[in-house]
Amino acid sequence: MSYQKIMEKEKTDKKDYILDVAERVFSEKGFDGASTRLISSEAGVNMAMLNYYFGSKEGLFLEIFNRKISSFQNILQNLGNDDSISAWAKMEQYIEMYGEKVVNNNCFQKLLYQEMGMNRRTDLSDKLRDMLMKNVTELDKILKEGIAKGEFKTDIDVPMVIATLYGTKNYIINTPLMSSPLLGYDITDDNMIETKLKPQIKSFMKNLLKAYLHN
Amino acid sequence: MSYQKIMEKEKTDKKDYILDVAERVFSEKGFDGASTRLISSEAGVNMAMLNYYFGSKEGLFLEIFNRKISSFQNILQNLGNDDSISAWAKMEQYIEMYGEKVVNNNCFQKLLYQEMGMNRRTDLSDKLRDMLMKNVTELDKILKEGIAKGEFKTDIDVPMVIATLYGTKNYIINTPLMSSPLLGYDITDDNMIETKLKPQIKSFMKNLLKAYLHN
DNA sequence: TTACTTTAATCAATCGTTTGATTAACTTTG
DNA sequence: CAAAGTTAATCAAACGATTGATTAAAGTAA
Numbered sequence: 001m002s003y004q005k006i007m008e009k010e011k012t013d014k015k016d017y018i019l020d021v022a023e024r025v026f027s028e029k030g031f032d033g034a035s036t037r038l039i040s041s042e043a044g045v046n047m048a049m050l051n052y053y054f055g056s057k058e059g060l061f062l063e064i065f066n067r068k069i070s071s072f073q074n075i076l077q078n079l080g081n082d083d084s085i086s087a088w089a090k091m092e093q094y095i096e097m098y099g100e101k102v103v104n105n106n107c108f109q110k111l112l113y114q115e116m117g118m119n120r121r122t123d124l125s126d127k128l129r130d131m132l133m134k135n136v137t138e139l140d141k142i143l144k145e146g147i148a149k150g151e152f153k154t155d156i157d158v159p160m161v162i163a164t165l166y167g168t169k170n171y172i173i174n175t176p177l178m179s180s181p182l183l184g185y186d187i188t189d190d191n192m193i194e195t196k197l198k199p200q201i202k203s204f205m206k207n208l209l210k211a212y213l214h215n
Numbered sequence: 216m217s218y219q220k221i222m223e224k225e226k227t228d229k230k231d232y233i234l235d236v237a238e239r240v241f242s243e244k245g246f247d248g249a250s251t252r253l254i255s256s257e258a259g260v261n262m263a264m265l266n267y268y269f270g271s272k273e274g275l276f277l278e279i280f281n282r283k284i285s286s287f288q289n290i291l292q293n294l295g296n297d298d299s300i301s302a303w304a305k306m307e308q309y310i311e312m313y314g315e316k317v318v319n320n321n322c323f324q325k326l327l328y329q330e331m332g333m334n335r336r337t338d339l340s341d342k343l344r345d346m347l348m349k350n351v352t353e354l355d356k357i358l359k360e361g362i363a364k365g366e367f368k369t370d371i372d373v374p375m376v377i378a379t380l381y382g383t384k385n386y387i388i389n390t391p392l393m394s395s396p397l398l399g400y401d402i403t404d405d406n407m408i409e410t411k412l413k414p415q416i417k418s419f420m421k422n423l424l425k426a427y428l429h430n
Numbered sequence: 431t432t433a434c435t436t437t438a439a440t441c442a443a444t445c446g447t448t449t450g451a452t453t454a455a456c457t458t459t460g
Numbered sequence: 461c462a463a464a465g466t467t468a469a470t471c472a473a474a475c476g477a478t479t480g481a482t483t484a485a486a487g488t489a490a
Contacts, residue, residue: 028333032247036480046437048482057480110332116390117325118243129392136397159397160383160419166393167386168379175331177344178381182351182374204375211426251446261471266447 015053016067018043023064027107030114031061062124065115068108069131087146088213092206094139098165099202103173103193110174136162143213152213161212165205172201230268231282233258238279242322245329246276277339280330283323284346302361303428307421309354313380314417318388318408325389351377358428367428376427380420387416 021043025034036057040047054060082090112128119125139162146152172179176187183200185192236258240249251272255262269275297305327343334340354377361367387394391402398415400407 029335030245030247030333032245033333033335035478037478046435047480048438049436051481052435113390114329114332116392117329118245118248119392120244120248125392129396132393133396136393157415157419157422159394159399160415160423162397163386163394164379164383164423167382167384168375169382170386171378171382175328177331177334177340178347178351179374179378181344181348182377184374200372200375204372207372208375208379208423208427212423250444252444261469262446263448263472264470267469272446 014045018045018050018053019060019064019067022060023111024107026061026064027111027114058121062121064108064111065124065128068105069127087142087149087151088210090142091146091209091213094142095165095202095205095209098135098169099198099205103169103198103201106173106188106193109170113170113174136166139165146213150215153215156213161209165209168205169201172197229260233260233265233268234275234279234282237275238326239322241276241279242326242329273336277336279323279326280339280343283320284342287346302357302364302366303425305357306361306424306428309357310380310417310420310424313350313384314413314420318384318413318416321388321403321408324385328385328389351381354380361428365430368430371428376424380424383420384416387412 018039022034022039025039025042028034029038036050037047039060040050050057050060054063115121116125116128140158143152143156143158143161147154147156147158172183172187180187183197185196187193187197233254237249237254240254240257243249244253251262251265254275255265265272265275269278330336331340331343355373358367358371358373358376362369362371362373387398387402395402398412400411402408402412
């Protein structure tokens with residue numbers, strides 16, 4: 001490996017590390033509440049480095065999202081095109097994948113819906129909406145297929161089902177001060193998330209939607 | 216009415232008006248994003264009046280919550296103590312009242328869960344949690360009563376049901392950029408909220424939980 | 431050297447807050 | 461009654477502190 005490549009890698013790692021730290025700080029304090037001085041100090045780099053790497057505070061902020069948007073694409077897709085399995089089996093798969101993938105990336109999820117809430121930066125919000133909509137569309141397709149096949153009831157409220165799946169997860173993840181005493185364990189603990197929350201949320205969602213959707 | 220009382224009333228109205236404006240601006244921009252200059256300008260008062268009335272920006276912020284906390288108390292209570300009606304009937308009443316009361320106060324809801332998310336101001340967060348927990352506890356009581364009576368299944372996940380009810384509503388209200396295209400109408404339009412969202416959310420929640428809870 | 435990083439010092443702008451002066455309404459005093 | 465005093469409300473101006481951003485110099489590796 002050439003020195004250049006080592007440098008590139010180190011540079012990328014450093015940028016990535018700064019992005020990780022910034023993601024956390026932004027999610028804790030909000031865009032305006034997180035000063036560049038705090039972010040740089042937490043990351044252990046000089047303040048000017050943020051502008052050197054990312055141009056501006058907003059550039060840093062946007063980069064956090066761009067990094068994730070690429071890795072988020074097509075996660076939950078290509079489920080609707082398979083005709084060999086039932087719509088309900090697809091739903092179960094969706095819940096599995098969703099519960100697995102999305103309960104992680106805790107900080108980013110918080111940041112994501114924080115940014116979607118206040119719709120400054122209209123272009124970013126639009127990009128994020130499109131990103132999220134891809135998964136929503138897939139879920140929409142599965143539900144409508146289940147109705148058409150006669151597998152699900154004909155009078156189910158498709159948009160509301162989607163809102164329930166996403167909303168329940170968001171509520172738990174983004175409001176640990178409520179959900180931790182509610183569930184009886186610490187939602188912010190990664191170990192608890194893995195061993196208790198993930199199974200619980202998957203199991204509950206399957207039972208809930210099974211009861212609601214099925215004939 | 217004496218002059219003093221007139222003065223007091225006018226003063227209260229003005230403070231209340233400033234609080235209304237501040238509530239909206241804070242909910243749109245966040246605590247740090249909303250400058251005192253913007254708030255005072257939107258309210259049409261001199262900047263110094265905010266400090267004159269509320270001591271500080273934080274004082275103003277806290278006053279917004281104190282005002283609501285008083286009016287939020289005991290809204291959904293005293294439902295669990297009535298033995299003459301079934302647990303399911305209580306659930307329906309709860310959903311009705313919740314859908315009615317909470318879909319309003321749009322700005323405050325946003326602000327509330329924004330503040331609960333970032334837990335600065337620990338004492339405020341604790342107060343807000345206690346406030347919300349009162350309603351949660353009531354719901355918890357109803358669900359457990361239904362289980363004990365044999366009206367509901369024995370294996371229902373009580374905390375998750377609660378998270379679903381609150382989470383679904385929050386998702387729709389706090390993420391209009393997602394929920395509006397999802398539902399097919401403008402969530403931010405008060406008229407749409409009244410004529411379409413309220414009935415839809417009530418009806419869906421009843422059907423969803425009916426299917427999940429009942430034997 | 432040459433090109434890329436990193437640093438401390440510094441910038442103008444904006445932040446929340448405070449000040450002193452002014453107004454207007456009411457109360458007290460003579 | 462009228463004059464003087466008192467009070468709360470309001471304002472423009474300015475305060476010190478902090479913000480995001482820039483600079484020029486020093487450091488580093490080829």
